[in-house]
Amino acid sequence: xxxxxxIGQASAASGVKVTTIRYYEQVGLLAAPERTEGNRRxxxxxxxxxxxxxxxxxxxxxxxxxxxxxxxxxxxxKQSCAEADSIAKARLADVEQRITSLVALKAELERMVVGCxxxxxxxxxxxxxxxxxxxxxxxxxxxxxxxxxSP
Amino acid sequence: xxxxxxIGQASAASGVKVTTIRYYEQVGLLAAPERTEGNRRxxxxxxxxxxxxxxxxxxxxxxxxxxxxxxxxxxxxKQSCAEADSIAKARLADVEQRITSLVALKAELERMVVGCxxxxxxxxxxxxxxxxxxxxxxxxxxxxxxxxxSP
DNA sequence: CGTACAACCTCCAGCCACTAGAGGAGCAAG
DNA sequence: CTTGCTCCTCTAGTGGCTGGAGGTTGTACG
Numbered sequence: 038x039x040x041x042x043x044i045g046q047a048s049a050a051s052g053v054k055v056t057t058i059r060y061y062e063q064v065g066l067l068a069a070p071e072r073t074e075g076n077r078r079x080x081x082x083x084x085x086x087x088x089x090x091x092x093x094x095x096x097x098x099x100x101x102x103x104x105x106x107x108x109x110x111x112x113x114x115k116q117s118c119a120e121a122d123s124i125a126k127a128r129l130a131d132v133e134q135r136i137t138s139l140v141a142l143k144a145e146l147e148r149m150v151v152g153c154x155x156x157x158x159x160x161x162x163x164x165x166x167x168x169x170x171x172x173x174x175x176x177x178x179x180x181x182x183x184x185x186x187s188p
Numbered sequence: 189x190x191x192x193x194x195i196g197q198a199s200a201a202s203g204v205k206v207t208t209i210r211y212y213e214q215v216g217l218l219a220a221p222e223r224t225e226g227n228r229r230x231x232x233x234x235x236x237x238x239x240x241x242x243x244x245x246x247x248x249x250x251x252x253x254x255x256x257x258x259x260x261x262x263x264x265x266k267q268s269c270a271e272a273d274s275i276a277k278a279r280l281a282d283v284e285q286r287i288t289s290l291v292a293l294k295a296e297l298e299r300m301v302v303g304c305x306x307x308x309x310x311x312x313x314x315x316x317x318x319x320x321x322x323x324x325x326x327x328x329x330x331x332x333x334x335x336x337x338s339p
Numbered sequence: 340c341g342t343a344c345a346a347c348c349t350c351c352a353g354c355c356a357c358t359a360g361a362g363g364a365g366c367a368a369g
Numbered sequence: 370c371t372t373g374c375t376c377c378t379c380t381a382g383t384g385g386c387t388g389g390a391g392g393t394t395g396t397a398c399g
Contacts, residue, residue: 044347059349064385077394090318090319095385097293100385116308125301139283142248142283153273153276157266161261163269163276164261164269167244168241168262194375195375196375208356208357211358215356226365228365252356
């Protein structure tokens with residue numbers, strides 16, 4: 038029993054910041070933990086596992102909605118894992134798409150930086166390419182490489 | 189003179205959405221354009237050039253602050269382009285960092301997805317790996333691959 | 340026992356770069 | 370004159386936190 042640890046200890050153990058833990062509770066990603074007499078949260082092993090799960094998932098770029106689903110799946114071990122599979126696959130496709138975009142971006146940025154002769158702005162390759170999209174090799178990046186909100 | 193085009197036309201020509209153009213004006217990225225009698229904005233060629241510059245820069249992932257600086261440099265052609273150069277270089281470094289992270293993520297996600305035998309959650313590789321960070325090959329991704337806000 | 344100080348609590352505002360919606364005015368074509 | 374489009378302003382919401390104000394609780398030391 039009473040293996041209750043404080044939010045600070047939970048934070049140190051899981052690597053999730055104190056404020057972020059409270060935020061996760063607020064948005065229902067984490068069940069509201071028990072409290073001490075003095076109104077402090079006390080976490081147990083299960084909470085720590087959840088926090089680690091969340092942190093790892095966030096590290097892999099899943100959004101909180103996806104993680105919510107993943108967590109609920111974890112709690113239902115007899116269910117088919119098709120949904121978990123498809124969430125992960127969607128994430129993988131997203132990551133691949135993003136890599137492709139970023140590699141094109143990298144090429145373009147390198148062209149800009151390498152071409153810059155470090156003189157005055159009027160001859161600057163960086164400004165010049167930005168100003169004139171026609172001088173840009175990778176037209177696709179302007180189309181919809183405005184990559185979605187990250188990671 | 190009066191080559192004034194409407195915000196809708198400016199949007200179509202530059203590829204920047206109408207609401208976004210108004211937003212750029214609001215945050216001072218674009219000077220407030222003239223208005224017609226009926227209070228409609230009228231844009232000219234210079235505005236269009238700026239919009240294109242901004243769109244291209246955003247496409248390359250520069251943030252609005254960086255773009256503000258880049259734009260002000262463009263207006264001062266006699267100045268040294270060192271600052272433009274360093275903004276672009278910083279962006280390049282960022283993109284390279286991001287690619288590295290994403291490639292590690294991709295590997296991890298592939299391992300999860302490929303390992304999944306499409307059965308029940310209790311044997312699901314996806315859930316299993318998320319739950320136990322020790323089973324993860326690429327430990328670094330949990331460290332700080334929570335990539336910054338993105339392009 | 341008092342007191343300093345850390346760690347905790349709640350609530351609210353702010354970040355970025357937009358995006359969406361309400362509610363209304365202007366304008367051209369039929 | 371009416372329909373329907375574009376435009377206007379203003380406000381609030383998005384995601385995933387982060388930071389601060391202002392207050393309470395717990396602990397270590399003298």
